Amino acid sequence: MSTGWYLAVSAIVFAIGAAGVATRRNPLLILVCLELMLNAGNLAIVAFARQHGTTEGHVFALVVMVVAAAEVVVGLGIVVAMYRNRVPVDVDELRELHG
Amino acid sequence: MDEILFFVAGIAAVVAAAGTVFLRNPFYAVLSLVVHLLSLSLLFLLLYAPFVAVVQVMVYVGAVMVLYVFVNAYVGGGTEPQGGGAPTLRAFSYAIGLTLIATIGIAILGSGLQVIDGSGPENVRASFGSPSEIGELLLTKFLLPFEAASFLLLVAAIGAVVLARRRRGALPGEERMVAALDLLAPTGTGSMREGVGAINPTPGGFSSRITPSQGPSSPPGEHDGGGDDDGDAR
Numbered sequence: 001m002s003t004g005w006y007l008a009v010s011a012i013v014f015a016i017g018a019a020g021v022a023t024r025r026n027p028l029l030i031l032v033c034l035e036l037m038l039n040a041g042n043l044a045i046v047a048f049a050r051q052h053g054t055t056e057g058h059v060f061a062l063v064v065m066v067v068a069a070a071e072v073v074v075g076l077g078i079v080v081a082m083y084r085n086r087v088p089v090d091v092d093e094l095r096e097l098h099g
Numbered sequence: 100m101d102e103i104l105f106f107v108a109g110i111a112a113v114v115a116a117a118g119t120v121f122l123r124n125p126f127y128a129v130l131s132l133v134v135h136l137l138s139l140s141l142l143f144l145l146l147y148a149p150f151v152a153v154v155q156v157m158v159y160v161g162a163v164m165v166l167y168v169f170v171n172a173y174v175g176g177g178t179e180p181q182g183g184g185a186p187t188l189r190a191f192s193y194a195i196g197l198t199l200i201a202t203i204g205i206a207i208l209g210s211g212l213q214v215i216d217g218s219g220p221e222n223v224r225a226s227f228g229s230p231s232e233i234g235e236l237l238l239t240k241f242l243l244p245f246e247a248a249s250f251l252l253l254v255a256a257i258g259a260v261v262l263a264r265r266r267r268g269a270l271p272g273e274e275r276m277v278a279a280l281d282l283l284a285p286t287g288t289g290s291m292r293e294g295v296g297a298i299n300p301t302p303g304g305f306s307s308r309i310t311p312s313q314g315p316s317s318p319p320g321e322h323d324g325g326g327d328d329d330g331d332a333r
Binding site for chain 2: 001006011017019022023032050055058067068070072080083
C-alpha cells in the first residue's frame with residue numbers, strides 16, 4: 001500500500017478526534033479523543049518512517065506514546081480530583097478557575 | 100494480502116474512532132477506543148514496525164486502557180447529557196471536523212508529491228524497526244530525548260499522585276480530622292476542595308458543593324448560590 005493511503009486514514013482519524021474534543025462534555029472522553037488525535041499523528045510518523053526506510057521515526061513514535069501516557073495520567077488525576085471534590089464532572093460546568 | 104489487511108484494519112480504525120466520538124455511554128466509548136488501538140497496531144505491523152506495534156498493544160491496550168476503565172468505573176459517569184447545550188455549537192463543532200478532513204485531504208492528496216504514491220523501498224532490510232536497532236538509536240543518537248521522556252514520566256507519576264491524593268478536607272458526612280498544622284495554615288491554602296470553596300468559602304467565591312443525594316454528574320442546577328457559607332465541615 002502506498003503511503004498516501006496511510007496518510008488518508010491518519011487524517012480521517014485526526015479529524016474525528018478533533019470533532020470529538022469539540023463536542024464531548026465528559027473530560028474523560030475528551031482525553032479519549034485527544035488520544036485518537038495523538039495516535040493519528042503516530043500513524044503518519046510510522047508511515048513516513050517506512051517511506052524513508054529509517055528507524056528514527058519509530059523512536060519518535062515511542063516518544064509520542066510516552067507523552068500521551070503522561071498526559072493521560074495527569075488528566076485522569078484531575079478527573080479523580082474533580083470527583084473527590086464534588087465538582088461536577090462536566091466541562092460545561094467548569095467555567096472558572098479557582099484555587 | 101497486504102491490501103486486504105490494510106483495508107480491514109483501516110476501516111476498523113476509522114469506524115472505532117467514530118464510535119468513541121458518537122457513543123453516549125462512556126464505557127462503550129472507551130471500549131471502542133480499544134478496538135481502534137488494536138487495529139492501529141495492525142497497521143503498524145503492515146508498516147514493518149513490529150516493536151512499535153507491540154509497545155502500542157502493551158502500553159495502550161494494556162496500561163492506559165486499564166486506567167481509563169478504572170477511572171470510568173470510579174467516577175461512575177452515566178450516559179452524558181447530550182443535546183442539552185447549544186445545538187448550533189455542536190453543529191459548528193462537527194463542521195470544524197469536516198473542514199479539518201477537507202483541509203488535510205487537500206494538503207495530502209493535492210500536494211503532488213510523487214513519493215506519497217510509492218510505499219518506500221521495496222525490500223525492507225531485516226533490522227528495520229527491530230528492537231535492537233531502536234534500542235541502539237535510543238542510547239546513542241536520541242539519548243537526550245530518551246532521558247527527557249523518562250523524566251517526563253517521573254514528573255507525570257508524581258503529579259498524578261499529588262493531584263488525586265486524599266486531601267485534608269473532609270468529605271460530606273465525615274468527621275474532619277484536625278491536625279496541628281491546620282492552626283498554622285492560613286485560610287484557603289489547604290486542600291483543593293477548600294480552594295473551590297466547599298469548606299472554607301471565601302466571600303464572593305464560587306461554591307460548587309452538591310447535596311449528597313445528587314451524584315456529581317447530575318444535571319446543572321446544583322449550585323447553591325455563590326459563596327454562601329456552607330460550613331458543614333467546620
